[in-house]
Amino acid sequence: MELITKAPKGTQDVLPGQSEKWQAIEKVLREEAALYGFSEVRTPVFEHTELFQRSVGETTDVVQKEMYTFQDKGGRSITLRPEGTAGAVRAFLEHGLFSAAMPQKLWYETSCYRYEKMQKGRLREFHQFGVEMFGAADPFADAEVISIASSIFQRLGVKNLKLEINSIGCPTCRAAYTQALKEYFGQYHDELCDTCRERLEKNPMRLLDCKVPRCHEIGEGAPSILDYLDDDCKAHFEAVKAALDSLGIAYTVNDRIVRGLDYYTRTVFEFTTEDLGSQATVCGGGRYDGLVAEMGGQPTPALGFGMGLERLLLLMEAQGIAFPPARPCDLYIGSIGEAARRKAFALAGAMRQSGVAATFDEVGRGVKAQMKYADKIGARFSMVLGDDELAAGKAQIKNMQTGEKHEIVLDETFAKQFAAIDSSLLS
């Protein structure tokens, strides 16, 4: 197929039939966010490249090989956002949101871009719903953020999700732990795979989830971060777990969870599923107490999560979850002849003014074809206008499901008469 009739690799059109599902999900996301007191923030699709290098981390895969980076005509290095947190933090700093009432609670739903090798549930343009909370250091905040995701899944009817949590400590505990890891893996230096040998220098924590069999085997005997947490971090983690317990949210502690974005501290978590093949993570997040300061702001504790919407939708479809039906056509106004068609056109307009989803014959075909069309679009009621109806000033309204007919007078009380007929169907 020609390039102009083909969407770029890794992108997706959302067509009628699917867009209604997106809307249904988005409605739940917005409502849940509001229930928890979060406000929406919208940030640009592209930012200065440096923003992501600083926040996401120079050594991460995302920054090193997955960003859509280019130079604009002014010579600036621009990058399409690969995730949502950096932009939110930037906006938080740029507009002085830190001097508003704390905590600041924001949510967003945006497209993100990552140059990746395609797979189901892994696109180059994908959508993420996320929340960020600034200025809350307390463990209850961690539990609350996790519970937002949890209640979204619950409301959507998503099943079989596993919540895994871990604490990767603060920079102090992590320095000690990193040292311990280097020593441990150092003993097996020659047995490690090439990338792990590199990781050993740059980011030893990443060795832990290497899938190469031998590395994985070695990793099983590695020290656990949980044994290296200092007293504060340990107390914080315990309090987060207690808070989750009090909410009745089930979780498992997995000390191998190492998130791929450098800004995380202390609590990290993932919601995973086995129903999506290898793209198991539907939602991931954690605390990033150092990020705001790293970006030049006052030290501000913060945390949040990102949720992959394509994955969420895929998961819901895989689990056979029903979506609310699209709004159907309430009344199809058929017509025969030009005079009647003009009347149908006017009537459809008037009906819409009173909140009735009305449709008339927009293409000018025969009555039979019009009725077939009314049936296909799922019109709940139909009527046909012709010379006879115009002359008599009344017409028949037909219930498309039962075939039952009602007489209706073609005057200014039409909408009221229709409402009476319509509500009789509902009762």
Next chain:
RNA sequence: GUGGAUGUAGCUUAGUUGGUUAAAGCGCCAGAUUGUGGCUCUGGAGACCGUGGGUUCGAGUCCCAUCUUCCACCCCA
């Protein structure tokens, strides 16, 4: 980035050991004694067989390249 598959009308597919104008179902459009849907019947439109090369008298069917989608790794949402 590594490895393995896939690609025929809008959709799902058939296409024999390469051979004349590439089939079917669904969908779409139009009809069935000229003003009415869902069933049935009839007809029609719609594919340069992903794209570009090559082999051959001749390729949807063989070879190469490229693109697309999918699977595993990797990464992450």
